[in-house]
Amino acid sequence: MAIKWSKTLLSTLRDDPQEAEIPSHKLMLRAGLIRKLSGGLYIFTPLGHRALRKVQNIIREEMDAAGAQEILMPALQPIELWERSGRANQMGASMFRLKDRLDRTMVLGPTHEEVVTDYITKEISSYRQLPCTVYQIQTKFRDEIRPRFGLMRSKEFIMKDAYSFDVSMEAADDSYKAMYDAYVKIFKRCGLIAKPVEADTGAIGGNHSHEFMALAPSGEDGILDCEACGYAANQERAERKIAGSKYNEYAGEPEEVPTPGAHTVSESAAAVGVPDDQIVKSLIYIADGKPVMAIVEGTRELNECKLRRFLGCMELELADDETAAKVAGPFGSIGPIDVNIPVYADVGLRGAKDVVVGANKDGFHIKHIDLEKHAKITAWADIATVVEGDCCPVCGAPLRIARGIEVGHVFKLGTKYTKAFDSTFLDADAKSNIMIMGCYGIGVTRTVQAVIEQNFDKDGIIWPSSVSPCQVTVLPLDAAKSEECAAATDKLVQELEASGIDVLVDDRDERPGVKFKDADLIGCTIRVVVGTRSLQQGGVEVRVRKTGDSSLVPLDNAAEQIASLLKQF
RNA sequence: CGGGGUGUAGCGCAGUCUGGUAGCGCGUUUGGUUCGGGACCAAAAGGUCACGGGUUCGAAUCCCGUCACCCCGACCA
DSSP states (O other): EEEEEEOOOOOSSSSSSTTTSSSSHHHHHHTTSEEEETEEEEEEOOOHHHHHHHHHHHHHHHHHTTOOOOOOOSEEEEEEHHHHHHHHTTTTTGSSEEOOTTEEEEEEEEEHHHHHHHHHHHHHBBGGSEEEEEEEEEEEOOOSSOOOOTTTOOOOEEHOOOOOOOOHHHHHHHHHHHHHHHHHHHOOOTTEEEEEEEEEOGGGSSEEEEOOOOTTTOOSSEEEETTTOEEEETTTTTTOOOOOOOOOOOOOOOOEEEEOOOOSHHHHHHHHOOOOOBBBBEEEEEEEEEEEEEEETTTTTTTHHHHHHHHTTOOEEEEOHHHHHHOOTTTOOOOSSSSSSEEEEGGGGOOOEEHHHHHESSTEEEEEEOOOHHHHOSSEEEOOOTTTBBBBBBTTBEEEEEEEEEEEEEEETTTHHHHTOOOEEETSSSSSOOEEEEEEEEHHHHHHHHHHHHHHEEEEEETTTTOOOOOOOOESSSSSHHHHHHHHHHHHOOOHHHOOEEEEEOOOOOOHHHHHHHHHHHHHHHEEOHHHHHHHSEEEEEEEETTTTEEEHHHHHHHHHHHHHHHHH
16 A cells, blocks of 8 residues: 555654653654654554554564454453452552542553453353463553653553463463464564563462563663573563672671661771771662561672562562661661571671671671571572673573563463352363463553664664555656656555555655655655656666665566565665 | 753754844745755745743743653553
């Protein structure tokens, strides 16, 4: 199909909008793909919507090919379902709630585990109906604390969410694998480099998950990966090979040292006269309302995600100074000795016999501490954040770090929801069993932007043909004055349409320079220039946006050549 | 919610310190000249200077408050 610029609601911007920070967001606004309604809410313009639909269609094709069935569930849902799963509180303020005219509380669905589980439970009663995977492409609502980067994190976004139901863990593994494989294909077809990594399961729950991370410097997540063995994980859950503390030899009896005015690890280390990593960093957290202490090496970051998972708590937040002082010591001098709250020590501190801790007394630390001997460690746990250069937990090689945009996430949920909804089926022996569930999400709108984040240059977007709003843009330069040019353009566009190629024709009465700049900015995969000059030289100019390579092609061969180029880019 | 920043025409900005009744570039409209990498000339449309209150003869500008948006953190596709 062909669309004419002059008949399309399409305008480009010459300058970067001040509101946008990252390249893809700037480019989407400049190329006229989206317009902002308000914070975290965007309109897809005719052109932007075309790209969005192409991504959706790729997802549909691969979901269907993987045996998933498309359904559509309501965005508006009764709160009761969420109370049943226990997530009404857990989702907290990030779930939009409203009342209907009968004063019943409804929510705008942030996700659909509850609805789908309710539906499937009522629908399926026999093992003969399993396995079953359903999916939908639908708008989700999340009252994000901070929407940002345009479509990257918005209050309303389009998600493809799929849910699998199986008779057993083993069968569920197959369903999971099918979705995982489909995701690999989907992102590849979209022209995205998306890396599957081990991930934290967060509020969705379950015990095992992979995220698909589109690599980009603007990504919100850190990803650690091992070149040697292929291990890859989100920083939220990445592990490291533990060597244990290097301060593992007795060096004397505990001794209080004055460290006046020292609040940070570095200041304390300097005051005591030891390296930073010999200091033990002690942090007080409130876990589901109860104070706990977590300790790590002074040079490491504590990983709240890992701590939360280890503790199995819903809420975890750093205690304020006042609370910390009450249960342990003043800010800057907190330590694990003689405290009456649980102390969780990072495994990196194992074997530490000569470290420095806060004395729980303003302006004092204690040196020569043997953690096992002098502190009551409630449990040793892997709760530190892994950083670049740490050793791979699988093979020991040094880990690398990169940034990634989470475009997809697949979860093995087990029975978290099916138990709550009593989702049972009768097996071949007429015995009742609980279904095993999995869930699988793709941020569709986010994926569109991620494609741009990975495919642009100084002139604009470089669309892969699979998702380009139009595969080809045709620039007639002299159509108004030259009948030959107008006729050649018509012929070419007709032939392209006949070959199933979609075309944007820039039929505006603009100077060539303007058309070139806009074509580069919008970035359709192939650009064709039809001008009197090229026609005199024997044809039209076909240029690949990505490489900049252009060649003069006789009009009669153009459609065919373009079709073949589209397969490559 | 904590920290930082910005609100002046569709977009990008100046003017705010030192109050005097709003300006530039781009875009838009009309006419003309141009026409292969964001042309030129001429004319024009478009602004309750985020909002509310205060100070003042007079406020975009000073004071108080509110809101919106953007960035850094916790949340997530």
